[in-house]
Amino acid sequence: MSKVLCSVATRGRYNTTLPLVLSAIINQTKSPDKLIIYDDNDEPQDMRKEMIYQYFFQMLDSKKIPWEWKYADKKGQHHIHQQANIAGFDWVWRCDDDAIPEPNVLETLYSYAKRNPKLGAVGGSILTPPDMPDTSKVTGKIEDISREPNAQWNMISQVKPVDHLHCSFLYRAGVHDFNLGLSRVAHREETLFTWGLQQKGYQILIVPNAVTWHMKNPQGGIRSETNADLYRHDEEIFTNFLRCKGKTIVVLNCGRGDHVVFKRILPLIKDPIVFTCYPDIIPGMSIAEATSYFGNLDQFSIYKKMHQWNWTESLEKAFRKMYL
Numbered sequence: 001m002s003k004v005l006c007s008v009a010t011r012g013r014y015n016t017t018l019p020l021v022l023s024a025i026i027n028q029t030k031s032p033d034k035l036i037i038y039d040d041n042d043e044p045q046d047m048r049k050e051m052i053y054q055y056f057f058q059m060l061d062s063k064k065i066p067w068e069w070k071y072a073d074k075k076g077q078h079h080i081h082q083q084a085n086i087a088g089f090d091w092v093w094r095c096d097d098d099a100i101p102e103p104n105v106l107e108t109l110y111s112y113a114k115r116n117p118k119l120g121a122v123g124g125s126i127l128t129p130p131d132m133p134d135t136s137k138v139t140g141k142i143e144d145i146s147r148e149p150n151a152q153w154n155m156i157s158q159v160k161p162v163d164h165l166h167c168s169f170l171y172r173a174g175v176h177d178f179n180l181g182l183s184r185v186a187h188r189e190e191t192l193f194t195w196g197l198q199q200k201g202y203q204i205l206i207v208p209n210a211v212t213w214h215m216k217n218p219q220g221g222i223r224s225e226t227n228a229d230l231y232r233h234d235e236e237i238f239t240n241f242l243r244c245k246g247k248t249i250v251v252l253n254c255g256r257g258d259h260v261v262f263k264r265i266l267p268l269i270k271d272p273i274v275f276t277c278y279p280d281i282i283p284g285m286s287i288a289e290a291t292s293y294f295g296n297l298d299q300f301s302i303y304k305k306m307h308q309w310n311w312t313e314s315l316e317k318a319f320r321k322m323y324l
Contacts, residue, residue, distance in 0.1 A: 002091055002114060004106070005173070006032035007084035009077040010097035011040040014047065017098040017215050022056045024100045030107035031065050032093060038080040040072040076184035081193070085173050086308055092173045094190075099126065099168045101212045108210040109170040112159075120176075120202025121194050123169030124210025126152040140164070140206070142195050142242065156208045165194040165204060168212050174308075176200055179237065181295015187234035192241060233295075240293040247273040248323060251290045251300035252282060258302065261315050269323050 006025055010018050025035060047053040047069065060067045072080050084092050091113055093106055105124060112122045133149040140151040140162025150166045167190065176196040182189055198204045241249075250272045252259055259281040266272065266282065274284030275293075290297060298304055305311075306318050 003033045003089045004091045004093055004110060004170070005084055005087055005089035006035045006093045006095060006106070007081065008035070008037045008095045008097055009040060009072070009080040010037060011042075011077075013097045014041070014045065014050075017100070019052055019056070020100050020215075021095060021097055024103070025095060026056065026059050026063065026065070027103050028101070028106045029104050030110055031063060032106065033066070033089070035060065035065055035067040036084065036087070037067070037069050038072045038077075038083065039069060040074055040077065040080060042074065044071050074184075076182065076186045078178045078180060078182050078186040078189040081189070082178040082180060085178060087173070089173050091170055093170045094168055096168050096214070098215045099212050100215065101168065102210075105210045105212060106170070108207065112205060112207055113170055113172070116203065118201070118203050119172065120197030120200070120204055121165055121169050121171035122205045122207055123152055123165040123167075124207055124212060125154065125156045126150070126167045126212050126214045127155075128153070128214045128216050142191075142245070145191065151206050155211075156206050159205055159207050162204050162206055163195050163198050164191045165206070166190060167214055169194070171197065172202065175202065177299045179295070180298055181237055182234045183230035185230045185234065187231045188238040189234075192238060195241075237293070237295050244273055247271045249294075249300070250274045250284075250323065251287070251294070251297055252276045252278075252284075253287050253290070253297050253300060254302060256281065258315065262319050264316060265319055265324065 008021060048057070057067070081094060093109070095101065109122050109124065113119055132154045135149055135151055135154040138148050138151045140160065142163040145164070151160065151162050152166050171194070176193060178189055179192045194204050248269050248271060250269065252262060252275065254277065256278050259276065259278045263282055274282060275287055275290035276282045276284040277287050302315070302318055302322060305322055311318055
């Protein structure tokens, strides 16, 4: 059986929606194999001293659900989700700290995951009453994202492939990275992540009978930040990725010898758009331009990926794994 991590990133919601979310996770008809609560609060507290949380921890122990409370680095939920993504599980059920899943959500989403080897992510309805827009004509295509509501924002009646998901979903871990170049508000992070899975050839599905109630708590989470420049920064990065739609983004922020090795596989890459340190070896746009386009370039680092994979083979084979 595949292992499922339930990951909850929380900030500013100790005493509002987080307890509701934890209660809902504990009472799932299919329990996750582990629960990690990532605490990204500016002034983190020890919840073991709070009676309501003591109850939750006792219930988790009684149900034999391993759990961990981890203090995060105050960099934003995209950094937290990336930690969960590479934590060694087959699947990650991403639960927002103000999104309350009905008891069958994980069981339903996992039923699709376990029988579909090409599934990248699957999500159900994400409802915020009374705001439930008409989604009957929603395409779910990435190019339509600015002119239509998200396909998950009303009751889903049938299985449908889409390009991207919103808020809470189950995803195949370790395949694609969260974009760490975004600001702390991490605007568009789940869109970029799920679309990235789809760009790598995996299916993204919305499915019926898996309802999560999104309370959109006005305090906490990304709504702790009011600086509009942060949202503009993230939207610009998202727009730059859209401009590269259909292309393979290659960022060679590495040494001269690495460029020589990469040159052997460049002809095999489908429609590449290249950012390079050594244009005399591999022509392309500059690394400064890559930083301007995508923010933090760690997501493109071949050496970070080799470390993540515990790589023992050649650099060329690592490049092949990353780009082919």
